[in-house]
Amino acid sequence: xxxxxxxxxxxxxxxxxxxxxxxxxxxxxxxxxxxxxxxxxxxxxxxxxxxxxxxxxxxxxxxxxxxxxxxxxxxxxxxxxxxxxxxxxxxxxxxxxxxxxxxxxxxxxxxxxxxxxxxxxxxxxxxxxxxxxxxxxxxxxxxxxxxxxxxxxxxxxxxxxxxxxxxxxxxxxxxxxxxxxxxxxxxxxxxxxxxxxxxxxxxxxxxxxxxx
Amino acid sequence: xxxxxxxxxxxxxxxxxxxxxxxxxxxxxxxxxxxxxxxxxxxxxxxxxxxxxxxxxxxxxxxxxxxxxxxxxxxxxxxxxxxxxxxxxxxxxxxxxxxxxxxxxxxxxxxxxxxxxxxxxxxxxxxxxxxxxxxxxxxxxxxxxxxxxxxxxxxxxxxxxxxxxxxxxxxxxxxxxxxxxxxxxxxxxxxxxxxxxxxxxxxxxxxxxxxxxxxxxxxxxxxxxxxxxxxxxxxxxxxxxxxxxxxxxxxxxxxxxxxxxxxxxxxxxxxxxxxxxxxxxxxxxxxxxxxxxxxxxxxxxxxxxxxxxxxxxxxxxxxxxxxxxxxxxxxxxxxxxxxxxxxxxxxxxxxxxxxxxxxxxxxxxxxxxxxxxxxxxxxxxxxxxxxxxxxxxxxxxxxxxxxxxxxxxxxxxxxxxxxx
Numbered sequence: 001x002x003x004x005x006x007x008x009x010x011x012x013x014x015x016x017x018x019x020x021x022x023x024x025x026x027x028x029x030x031x032x033x034x035x036x037x038x039x040x041x042x043x044x045x046x047x048x049x050x051x052x053x054x055x056x057x058x059x060x061x062x063x064x065x066x067x068x069x070x071x072x073x074x075x076x077x078x079x080x081x082x083x084x085x086x087x088x089x090x091x092x093x094x095x096x097x098x099x100x101x102x103x104x105x106x107x108x109x110x111x112x113x114x115x116x117x118x119x120x121x122x123x124x125x126x127x128x129x130x131x132x133x134x135x136x137x138x139x140x141x142x143x144x145x146x147x148x149x150x151x152x153x154x155x156x157x158x159x160x161x162x163x164x165x166x167x168x169x170x171x172x173x174x175x176x177x178x179x180x181x182x183x184x185x186x187x188x189x190x191x192x193x194x195x196x197x198x199x200x201x202x203x204x205x206x207x208x209x210x211x212x
Numbered sequence: 213x214x215x216x217x218x219x220x221x222x223x224x225x226x227x228x229x230x231x232x233x234x235x236x237x238x239x240x241x242x243x244x245x246x247x248x249x250x251x252x253x254x255x256x257x258x259x260x261x262x263x264x265x266x267x268x269x270x271x272x273x274x275x276x277x278x279x280x281x282x283x284x285x286x287x288x289x290x291x292x293x294x295x296x297x298x299x300x301x302x303x304x305x306x307x308x309x310x311x312x313x314x315x316x317x318x319x320x321x322x323x324x325x326x327x328x329x330x331x332x333x334x335x336x337x338x339x340x341x342x343x344x345x346x347x348x349x350x351x352x353x354x355x356x357x358x359x360x361x362x363x364x365x366x367x368x369x370x371x372x373x374x375x376x377x378x379x380x381x382x383x384x385x386x387x388x389x390x391x392x393x394x395x396x397x398x399x400x401x402x403x404x405x406x407x408x409x410x411x412x413x414x415x416x417x418x419x420x421x422x423x424x425x426x427x428x429x430x431x432x433x434x435x436x437x438x439x440x441x442x443x444x445x446x447x448x449x450x451x452x453x454x455x456x457x458x459x460x461x462x463x464x465x466x467x468x469x470x471x472x473x474x475x476x477x478x479x480x481x482x483x484x485x486x487x488x489x490x491x492x493x494x495x496x497x498x499x500x501x502x503x504x505x506x507x508x509x510x511x512x513x514x515x516x517x518x519x520x521x522x523x524x525x526x527x528x529x530x531x532x533x534x535x536x537x538x539x540x541x542x543x544x545x546x547x548x549x550x551x552x553x554x555x556x557x558x559x560x561x562x563x564x565x566x567x568x569x570x571x572x573x574x575x576x577x578x579x580x581x582x583x584x585x586x587x588x589x590x591x592x593x594x595x596x597x598x599x600x601x602x603x604x605x606x607x608x609x610x611x612x613x614x615x616x617x618x619x620x621x622x623x624x625x626x627x628x629x630x631x632x
Contacts, residue, residue: 041628041629042629045625045628045629048538050538050624050625050628051625070543071542074537074540074541074542075540077538077540078539078540079540083538085535085538085628087531089531089532089535091218091221091532091535092225092532093221093222093224093225094218094221098217098221102218102536102539103539105214106536106539106540106541106545107539107540108540148539
């Protein structure tokens with residue numbers, strides 16, 4: 001679950017985001033809609049604890065982020081959150097398998113080869129596990145990014161423009177994957193996008209228009 | 213997936229950059245390592261061979277040449293000195309012992325030295341096999357000489373005139389090997405020892421040789437006394453001469469008076485090994501210092517290359533590092549990652565450099581004949597090399613410090629937002 005109350009975030013004295021009240025139940029799936037520059041990425045960074053609001057409170061999984069120091073927010077994020085970034089960045093020198101191992105290690109989890117293999121199987125990536133990121137297609141890289149985000153069974157999955165550069169078929173595939181993975185772990189899913197194709201898929205939507 | 217594995221993956225991902233940095237670091241370290249190994253062993257060998265020898269007496273000329281030819285057998289002698297004058301020095305009350313050296317011949321590059329048994333005993337040499345010489349034309353080989361010549365006890369050989377290859381062979385005077393010394397780690401190992409009178413005899417006119425040979429057996433007992441002691445001094449031959457005399461003082465007072473006395477009042481030259489070695493090391497030391505400075509310069513260039521390499525790698529990897537932070541890595545973890553990269557690269561380079569340095573020293577010791585006079589080896593480890601390794605590690609950390617601090621200060625939200 002998440003709850004944002006009276007949140008205000010300014011950048012260089014200019015208000016970027018103003019949210020009076022927005023809450024989501026555990027397991028809910030949200031589409032955050034807004035044009036480019038409307039503050040979608042800022043919102044996700046606030047929810048991930050990467051940014052601190054100047055005002056208001058953000059609660060994720062019953063934990064208020066404001067009182068946590070930077071290290072505690074790092075640890076909280078590693079344990080409870082999974083993020084799929086717009087730019088599908090994978091660590092280039094590492095294979096798909098090692099990218100997932102790194103994520104596991106940085107999240108402070110014990111090495112769990114079986115879990116990695118399970119996620120790779122679920123996302124149909126087993127045959128690419130020894131491939132370097134440079135050799136993957138956009139769709140494959142997208143699936144690896146999702147695998148990395150759900151590997152530690154997070155309670156909140158945040159996705160920033162996950163379908164921005166995909167055709168219709170791949171767009172549908174990625175959304176279905178995110179939804180199914182979130183549903184499998186009972187995780188809350190928040191997708192921030194300006195992609196109008198997703199509007200029909202998510203019953204719960206929240207618009208950032210006028211939130212600045 | 214630990215930090216080491218990740219660093220290793222990054223190093224392998226940029227092979228050209230990694231290899232160039234490794235190359236610079238390893239060449240610098242190798243150069244310093246070779247200089248350390250050779251310099252240290254040169255100093256050790258110089259001191260070891262001159263230990264207990266207070267003064268060297270020889271013909272007038274360069275004192276350094278006298279020391280090099282008499283103690284280290286690495287140069288040609290300055291000339292001969294008449295036995296009559298040597299006798300006066302040996303009988304001086306301030307002289308405890310004089311060890312005669314009669315040079316002039318060699319066998320396949322190994323010098324034949326006419327002396328007394330006091331010479332090997334001075335270096336605490338022990339026989340590995342056989343016995344010391346007691347008769348003329350008996351020889352005892354140093355350990356390296358025996359191995360290099362492939363000779364054994366009972367074998368015969370004829371020396372050649374001169375200290376290098378290609379001299380006239382004294383075919384009429386065959387030496388018999390009666391003993392082989394155990395290795396001493398000194399110049400003795402490369403010598404062929406015999407008695408002084410044998411050297412005199414080999415260089416006498418051929419006309420005398422037949423008579424002398426027929427007399428040899430009659431005088432065996434007499435020679436036994438002469439070869440092991442100071443019997444050579446009783447020679448009545450007015451032309452008898454030595455190449456040099458190694459002198460031990462009876463009293464420290466001799467150090468003040470004896471060299472001055474000999475240099476001022478006789479046709480002889482007295483050279484003090486300690487002084488000449490110090491002078492030699494000063495000369496060699498200047499070269500070693502210059503080469504060491506060059507090696508240090510190479511290490512500094514390697515460090516600079518590492519800094520530049522890591523700095524640009526950081527620009528490329530800003531998103532990687534931000535991603536690591538996003539996945540839960542602390543600022544310290546990210547900083548350590550880059551420091552470890554610098555450290556690992558420096559240690560790898562230094563290790564390769566040390567291996568190279570030792571290999572090169574060993575190769576030099578076996579191929580450069582001049583080096584063989586001092587028996588270098590690359591198969592030893594010096595304490596200073598730990599310091600060299602530590603210095604290289606420190607260099608790597610310092611080179612990585614600026615990029616690591618930048619990584620530490622990276623604002624991940626900004627980097628991720630910029631990437632979008």
